[in-house]
Amino acid sequence: MSDCEVTEPRLRCVLPFEAAPAEVRLLRRAAVTQLSRWGMTTVADEAELVVTELATNVVKHVGEGVPASLILERRGERLRLEVHDKSRAVPRPGTADCDAECGRGLHLLAALAVDWGTVLTAVGKAVWCEIPLRAGSACRRVERAAEALESYQGSCGGAALMGSRGEAVLRDIGLEESAVELIADLLHWTAARGHDPDDILDRAQMHYEADRDAA
Numbered sequence: 001m002s003d004c005e006v007t008e009p010r011l012r013c014v015l016p017f018e019a020a021p022a023e024v025r026l027l028r029r030a031a032v033t034q035l036s037r038w039g040m041t042t043v044a045d046e047a048e049l050v051v052t053e054l055a056t057n058v059v060k061h062v063g064e065g066v067p068a069s070l071i072l073e074r075r076g077e078r079l080r081l082e083v084h085d086k087s088r089a090v091p092r093p094g095t096a097d098c099d100a101e102c103g104r105g106l107h108l109l110a111a112l113a114v115d116w117g118t119v120l121t122a123v124g125k126a127v128w129c130e131i132p133l134r135a136g137s138a139c140r141r142v143e144r145a146a147e148a149l150e151s152y153q154g155s156c157g158g159a160a161l162m163g164s165r166g167e168a169v170l171r172d173i174g175l176e177e178s179a180v181e182l183i184a185d186l187l188h189w190t191a192a193r194g195h196d197p198d199d200i201l202d203r204a205q206m207h208y209e210a211d212r213d214a215a
Contacts, residue, residue, distance in 0.1 A: 010073070010074075011038055011072075011073065011074040012071065012072070012073040012074075013034050013071070013072040013073070014069055014070075014071050015027060015030055015031065015034075015069060015070040015071075015072070016067065016068075016069045017055065017067075017068055017069065017070065018065055018066070018067060018068070019055070019058040019059045019062060019063065019064055019065060019066045019067075019068055019085070020059060020064050020065060021056075021059065023055075024051075024052060024055045024056055024059065027051060027055055027070055028048050028051050028052055028055075031047055031048065031051045031070065031072060031081075032044045032047070032048055034072060035047055035072070035079075038074070040074075040079060040133060042133070042134070043079055043131055043132075043133055046112050046131050047072075047079060047081060047131065049112065050081050050109065050112060050113075050129050050131065051070060051081060051083075053109065054070070054081065054083040054127055054129070055068070055070065055083060057083075057127065058083060058085050061087075061089075062085050062086075062087045062089075066085060066086065066087075067085075067086065068083060068084060068085040068086075069083070069084045070082070070083050070084075071083075071084070074133070075130065077132060077133050077134065078114060078130040078131065078132055078133060079130065079131050079132075079133055080128060080129070080130045081128065081129050081130075081131075082126045082127070082128040082129075083126065083127050083128075084121060084123075084124065084125070084126045085124050085125065086123055086124035087124050087125060088120055088124055088125055089125075090118050090120070090125060109129050111145060111149075112129070112131055113129045113130055113131055114130045114131060114132055115129075115130050116128060116129040116130065145179075148182065149178050149179060149182065152178060152181075152182045152185075186200075187200065187201070
């Protein structure tokens, strides 16, 4: 993986890499280092997760050893991450191939991102994701929530998560409804064991506010 090129005055960094597990680890480390140089340490954990998922997707579905690149760019109050590769194959939402390709990675993107999607380029495609710069670092909680929602949707026979920008609204509505249903099921489970659902909600709210204030 070559050194990044930073274009000034705009904060933009290009990190070429080869699609391989060892390169993904180096790429993740390089991205965190660059964000530290820019003073964006509060989003380093979220960015590290996004970089891992996007780069690993290239390894799995485009092929090991293929050239690709990661672009980090500040856009206002958002950090944009793009992974470019030379494949023009874009998963079709609702198909078996998409179901196999999406899974945890796209759930994480949907949970972490303000917006994300896939676009075709002159030489292939780019998968991009934007995360808020003031997000804090509650990424492990977000990761656990994404895993829980993925498992919950699968057990309920929910539709596959869709990643195209045109279906972003439907995707977000689907995730929101699944989150509400999951919370409701957890409250039923709590009540069935003799606990007070309101007390559980109050305690969860306290944990959330404590994490938010610490971010």
